Amino acid sequence: MNTCKTALRVIWAHKFYFLLYLVGMSFIMIIIGSTSMQAAVHANASSSVGRFEPAQAKIAVINRDYGSHVGRELGQGLEQYLSKSAQSVRVDDEPQALQDANVSGKSDLTVIIPAGYGQRFLEALENTATQDQTGGKAPAFPKVETAASYNSSRGSLAQLQVDGYFNGLRTASLAGLGQDGSMQQSVTVIKNIDAGVIKDAAAYTVAHYASNQPQVKVHASPKDDDGTLSGGFATTVSLAAYPLMTALTVCVAILFGAFSSTDRHRRLLASPVRPSSLNGQELMAALILASISWAYYVAVTAVSMTTMGVSLASLGWGKVLLSFFAMLIFTVSAAAFGFMLSQFNPSSSLINSVGVTFGLVVMFTSGAGSSGTLPPAMQTIGKLTPGWWYNSAVKSIMDSSPAGSSSWGLSLALVMLFALTYVCVGLMVSRLTRTHSSMDASTSSDPSMIG
Known part of the structure; x- marks a missing residue:
């Protein structure tokens, strides 16, 4: 477990990125989401029960x-x-x-x-x-x-x-x-x-x-939620795409980048610990980071709903838990993208640039914060990122019954497929990089090449 502890210390040493991209950006996204949620609360309250008030x-x-x-x-x-x-x-x-x-x-x-x-x-x-x-x-x-x-x-x-x-x-x-x-x-x-x-x-x-005066009686029954509250909650959950993608891309890429340099990799291979154990502990540290990020955003979302007077139970626990599960799948996909990025051995500044840029692309092309239909070009770009399918899954979950998985199951499957693709690309790049590094090392140490 020493490798896992070391990986966590690496993350803690770069906690500024975590606080900036996850904590800071999450507050901005929650504020944006609360605007639509408050509008949904007011619309639902004004149309919940009919009341007759004659004009004066x-x-x-x-x-x-x-x-x-x-x-x-x-x-x-x-x-x-x-x-x-x-x-x-x-x-x-x-x-x-x-x-x-x-x-x-x-x-x-x-x-x-x-x-x-x-x-x-x-x-x-x-x-x-x-x-x-x-x-x-x-x-x-x-x-x-x-x-x-x-x-x-x-x-x-x-x-x-x-x-x-x-x-x-x-x-x-x-x-x-x-x-x-x-x-x-x-x-x-x-x-x-x-x-x-x-x-x-x-x-x-x-x-x-x-x-x-003539007697006027109004018979009104409480009106069921017409989807305004569910839509506001879906928007709030979907906006998690930007802070989660940016924070995990940067932090996970820095974590794996700390272990993937040539010198550190040679020292790890020279250690008595098996490579599979080392890789597993690094993966465990990344999953711990992703779990913390997911749990934090779930807590922030729940607190914001309570602050606005919206009970999660009124939205349906099945839909709410499925939405949070979709967020967990997207969190894993974001961590996988960070792993893929780290295998290219980028610099710290490049990691930040790619993380912020890709996070913005995911947010603006997912349609989470858009009240209308995105242009066809942005829709095409969005469908090439996990953010589009994550947003589609959350909205389908909140619009349909939890039993009908046909509407959102495909979207979640595609988000998981993105995560698997990122991991496979990262492993392929890692293998090519290390093979090339080994060939260079053996060539430079060959006596026949001297003099």
């Missing part, structure tokens, strides 16, 4: 009969009545201001109580009561002046509420109904119709506003 009209009440006690009680009752379903606005009692309010949309309906309206309303009540006793025709009640805005239909609907208030007020006044709903004798009320009766009738009308 903006109504301006101009009381020009405020000087009389009856007119004041009528106007205050009207404002309280309308405030239950409309928004009250203030408009100056000037011709220009009233016209501007209707034209500009400041008010949907302007109600004007003309001067002397309260007295005429009382007289109409008394005449109505007298006609009811004698059996004559009831006189018409005075009308308030209204002006509805032509910019909205809410003003016309609010005018019906104004009529409902005065109809309710007339009925309550004749019946002698107060706010508590008590009724007096009609004859007594008829003889004593005054501002106090109007005040009690207005209070009754306002208090029983709900019973005067």
Whole structure:
């Protein structure tokens, strides 16, 4: 196990790359993913349960009969009545201001109580009561002046509420109904119709506003997730392609590069440890690094989902675990690419350049962070990298049931095939490099070649 420990110390000596490419880039990817996830959360919350909220009209009440006690009680009752379903606005009692309010949309309906309206309303009540006793025709009640805005239909609907208030007020006044709903004798009320009766009738009308309105009931059932949350989670998981590919390419390439130089390789071959054991311990160190990277990104993803108020259980544990398994397969593929790169004996700066460049190519051509369809050229390039198939697998997992493996199984198989291809290419390059190195060494030490 000394070789494995030495390999881990090599990784620790280059921990800056690990922190920069994995930890640093993962935060950027999580922030990008959280943007789409938050949008999905808001869309899902707004469409989860239907709720009916009637539009509120903006109504301006101009009381020009405020000087009389009856007119004041009528106007205050009207404002309280309308405030239950409309928004009250203030408009100056000037011709220009009233016209501007209707034209500009400041008010949907302007109600004007003309001067002397309260007295005429009382007289109409008394005449109505007298006609009811004698059996004559009831006189018409005075009308308030209204002006509805032509910019909205809410003003016309609010005018019906104004009529409902005065109809309710007339009925309550004749019946002698107060706010508590008590009724007096009609004859007594008829003889004593005054501002106090109007005040009690207005209070009754306002208090029983709900019973005067049509009943609207909304039957709504919770709406199932329409795929917005699943799509946001798939995007977050797919964005792991860039930090995992970059970090593991650089770190694994540096790890194997530390053991693949000619001098170190000769010293390892001269040791009593079998080459298969040395190679196995190096591979174990690379797998430990890949496992740590995978576990870290899974934890970061889970924490980010919890922070945004999304329960992984609500997405389906089968889909979530399969998505994390797909991430594990992609992690192995990224480590395999790092192994292949190390067999070309590149310099440290070249390893970083290749890792960052290939990571960007994988991210931009995989379609993980794109809201639309990629251009055909980018799709062609993406299909030549494991990132495209990793993204396809994750989206297929979240879009389908875990039992139906036909949609995502092929994509995961291709990701594993990429990993196997990288390993085979790396082993081939390693064998060619070491064979050429051995031939050079034997040629330089041949006595027949001297002098």
